[in-house]
Structure formats: C-alpha cells, structure tokens
Amino acid sequence: MTLLLGIETSCDETSAAVVADGTVVRSNVIATQDDLHRRYAGVVPEIASRAHLERILPVVEQALAEAGASLRDLDAIAVGHRPGLVGSLLVGTSAAKALAWALDRPLIGVDHVHAHLWAGNLGREPAALPALGLVVSGGHTSLYRVEAPFDCRTIGRTIDDAVGEAYDKAATIIGLPWPGGPRLDALATEGDDRAHDFPIARVSGGGLDFSFSGLKTAFLYAARGQPKGRDATGPRFPRDGAALDDDAKADLAASFQRAAVRAVMRNVIRAVDEEPERRSLLVGGGVSANRRLRAELESLAKRRSLDLRLPELRHCLDNAAMIAGLGAVRLAAGDVDGLDLQAATTTLA
Ligand code: KG4
Ligand code: ZN
Numbered sequence: 001m002t003l004l005l006g007i008e009t010s011c012d013e014t015s016a017a018v019v020a021d022g023t024v025v026r027s028n029v030i031a032t033q034d035d036l037h038r039r040y041a042g043v044v045p046e047i048a049s050r051a052h053l054e055r056i057l058p059v060v061e062q063a064l065a066e067a068g069a070s071l072r073d074l075d076a077i078a079v080g081h082r083p084g085l086v087g088s089l090l091v092g093t094s095a096a097k098a099l100a101w102a103l104d105r106p107l108i109g110v111d112h113v114h115a116h117l118w119a120g121n122l123g124r125e126p127a128a129l130p131a132l133g134l135v136v137s138g139g140h141t142s143l144y145r146v147e148a149p150f151d152c153r154t155i156g157r158t159i160d161d162a163v164g165e166a167y168d169k170a171a172t173i174i175g176l177p178w179p180g181g182p183r184l185d186a187l188a189t190e191g192d193d194r195a196h197d198f199p200i201a202r203v204s205g206g207g208l209d210f211s212f213s214g215l216k217t218a219f220l221y222a223a224r225g226q227p228k229g230r231d232a233t234g235p236r237f238p239r240d241g242a243a244l245d246d247d248a249k250a251d252l253a254a255s256f257q258r259a260a261v262r263a264v265m266r267n268v269i270r271a272v273d274e275e276p277e278r279r280s281l282l283v284g285g286g287v288s289a290n291r292r293l294r295a296e297l298e299s300l301a302k303r304r305s306l307d308l309r310l311p312e313l314r315h316c317l318d319n320a321a322m323i324a325g326l327g328a329v330r331l332a333a334g335d336v337d338g339l340d341l342q343a344a345t346t347t348l349a
Contacts, residue, residue, distance in 0.1 A: 002020065003074055004018070004019050004074065004076050004078050004108075004331065005064070005099070005324060006018075006110075006321060006327060007320055008319060008322075008323045009084075009095075010080050010083065010085065010088055010112045011048065011088060012037060012048045013033065013318040016029050016064075016320050017320035018069050019325050021328060022121075022326070022328035025123060026067035026068070027062075028320060029062045030314075030319055034178070034179060040178075043085070045088065048085060048087070052091035053091050060099075063320070071103055075331065077096045077105055077106070079092050079108070079323065080111075080115060081110070082111055082343065083344065084112060086343055093343045106336035106337075107341060108336050110326050113135055113140060113152070114149060114348070116135045117135060117144070117284050118322050118325050119315040120283060121282075121325065128279065129146060129147065130145065130146060130278050131278055132275060132278045132280070133282045134264070134281065136283070136284075136293070137163075138179070139164070140285060141287075142156065146282055152349040154349065155208050156208025156209050157209060158209065158211060159209050160211050161216060162212070163264060164286050164287045166212035166216050167181035167184050167256075167260065168181055169216055170184060170219045170252075173219065173241040174241045174252060184257065185291055187254075188256070188257035189254075191250030191252070191253050192250075193254035193255050193257065194258075195251035196219075196255035196256075197255070198215055198258075199215060200263045208267045208270060210264070210267060212260065215259050215260060224238065261290065261293045264293060265293075265297075265300070272300065281297070281308050281309065283308070283310050284316065285316065289313050
C-alpha cells in the first residue's frame with residue numbers, strides 16, 4: 001500500500017488529505033475562506049494567501065489525525081502547484097517541500113486541473129482511458145481528450161468567463177451571498193426555467209469553445225432593467241436586482257441555470273459524438289456539484305452507454321484528496337519532483 005499526503009491551496013480553500021493507493025480517501029480536510037472574501041464578492045489574493053499560511057499546519061495535522069496516520073507513515077507528499085493564485089500556491093508548495101525534505105520523502109507536484117479530472121476515480125477503480133474530460137469550475141470551463149492522467153489535450157475552452165464565475169456573478173446581481181453558484185442552483189429548483197429566454201452563445205468557428213459573457217449580460221438586464229445611456233444622470237439601472245421578490249429571483253435563477261447547463265451540455269454532446277471510441281467521461285470542478293448538470297450528464301451517459309465519472313459532492317470543489325490520489329499515479333511511475341519545484345499560474349492541461 002502507498003500512503004500519500006496531499007496539499008491543496010491554489011485558490012481559497014486550504015485542504016490536506018491522506019489517500020491510500022490513489023483512490024482510497026482516508027481523510028480530506030477542507031478549510032474554506034468563504035467568510036473572509038464574502039464582503040468583496042470575490043477572492044482577494046492577499047487575504048487568501050495569509051489565511052493559507054495560518055491554516056496550513058493545523059489542516060495537515062487534522063488530516064493526519066482523521067486518517068489515523070503519522071508523518072512517518074507517508075510514502076510521499078503531493079501538492080497542487082499549478083494553476084492558481086501565485087501567493088496561495090506558494091504556501092502549499094513551500095509546506096509540501098518542507099515536509100518532503102524533513103521526512104526525506106518524494107515530493108510530487110500535481111496540476112490542479114488534472115486532479116479535478118481524477119476526482120471521479122476516488123473511491124473506485126479508475127476509469128478506462130482514453131477518455132473525454134470536462135472541467136467546470138470558477139476558473140475553468142474546458143473539454144479535454146484525456147490520453148493518460150497527465151496527458152490531457154484541450155479541445156474546447158471558454159473564450160471569456162468560466163461557467164462558475166458566471167454563476168457567482170449572476171448570484172451577486174440578485175443579492176445572493178458569495179460564492180453564489182450553489183445558492184443559485186438551489187434557488188433554481190423553485191423557479192420557472194422558461195420565464196426568461198436567455199441566450200446560449202455559439203462561438204464563431206463552430207468548435208467546442210464556450211462563452212458565458214452574453215448570458216451574464218442578458219441576466220443583468222433581465223434583473224435590473226435596460227441600462228441608461230452614458231450621459232444620463234442618476235442610477236445607471238432602473239432597478240436593484242437584490243430587491244426583486246423571491247418568485248422573480250427564482251425564475252431568473254431557473255432560466256439562468258437552464259441556459260448555462262445547456263451551453264455546457266451542447267459541447268459535451270458534440271464531443272461525445274465526435275469521439276465515439278472514448279467510452280469514459282471524466283468530470284470535475286466546483287460546477288460538477290450542480291444538480292441540473294449532474295442530472296443531464298447522467299442521462300447522456302445512459303443514452304450513450306458511457307462510463308461517467310462524476311465526483312462525489314465533497315470531491316467536486318477544490319480538495320486535497322484529488323491531489324494525493326493523482327500524486328500516487330506519478331509515484332507509481334517513479335516520476336517525482338525535486339525541491340526546486342515551482343508554483344505556476346498556468347495549467348499544463
Ligand atoms: O473547483 P472550484 O472549487 O474552484 C476553482 O477551481 O475555481 O469551483 C468553485 C466554483 C465557484 O464558482 C462556485 O460558485 C461553483 O464552483 N459552484 C457551483 C455549484 N457549486 C459550486 N456552481 C453552480 N452550481 C453549484 N451547485
Ligand atoms: Zn478547482
């Protein structure tokens with residue numbers, strides 16, 4: 001058996017996990033910073049890195065305690081070292097280096113996007129490859145050809161906002177506390193998804209790229225009314241979206257959800273149809289927790305007999321279990337990093 005400690009600090013969750021043999025999650029501790037960033041309705045990088053610094057060691061200790069493991073039991077330390085906010089990544093990367101050095105264990109840098117695609121393998125036998133991959137999060141909305149766990153080729157990506165970012169912005173417009181994605185998803189179940197006919201962008205060139213900025217603007221105007229011209233005086237919008245009644249907000253949320261999920265699904269269906277030899281579909285990222293997206297992916301998988309890997313809800317959002325899991329695959333291949341491992345803001349996927 002191999003036992004890895006995983007560390008994840010790419011954005012605003014401080015997480016540590018202990019995973020055996022790449023898929024058996026012994027512990028997965030996640031300290032969220034939502035409360036620290038809420039009043040800014042977005043992640044403030046400097047606040048995030050300071051909070052990681054305060055929390056990283058207690059979170060690692062708790063992950064070890066919950067797993068019933070000691071530092072000496074670990075075979076390697078894996079860390080999400082890219083992509084993300086550089087100040088945040090540096091905290092996790094430095095902590096992982098210090099532990100690897102002090103314990104004389106291998107250090108393994110893991111790309112956070114690759115790890116999201118591994119999350120659906122946790123707790124079960126890994127999916128057969130080659131596969132198709134979909135990462136939907138606050139920072140990414142991309143489709144991949146997954147040849148191997150570390151060999152993902154992008155076949156479609158958003159040309160503007162990520163879908164999670166569009167969810168969070170829409171939620172803010174109607175006064176839901178940040179991060180609003182999960183709240184908008186919940187509110188959508190109470191509304192009429194045909195109340196507004198929001199656009200589903202077609203990106204020119206007809207490829208598998210996504211765009212969510214048109215949907216975001218249409219939602220803004222539906223919630224707040226048409227903006228006045230630049231020279232007009234007084235408030236720019238006729239209404240305050242946060243002051244709408246509950247039914248109006250629920251209808252907006254449901255209609256947004258319908259358009260956003262259709263925009264994602266349309267390209268997933270095209271990719272599946274264009275690559276019939278790929279029988280597995282790996283999905284990950286915060287928005288893979290979305291109930292409508294999950295239902296539509298499950299129904300697609302049934303219709304096309306795909307091996308769909310939707311992560312458990314606790315493994316959709318940023319977490320260290322997916323980092324430790326994928327780290328074990330590299331350890332098994334003897335592919336480890338030196339203490340010169342760098343944090344990087346870009347993904348290799
Ligand atoms: O993967 P993640 O934790 O962080 C990034 O790597 O970005 O994803 C966070 C994103 C946020 O935008 C959050 O609002 C969104 O995932 N999200 C959701 C849901 N749960 C989380 N969006 C829509 N519906 C959900 N249920
Ligand atoms: Zn993520």
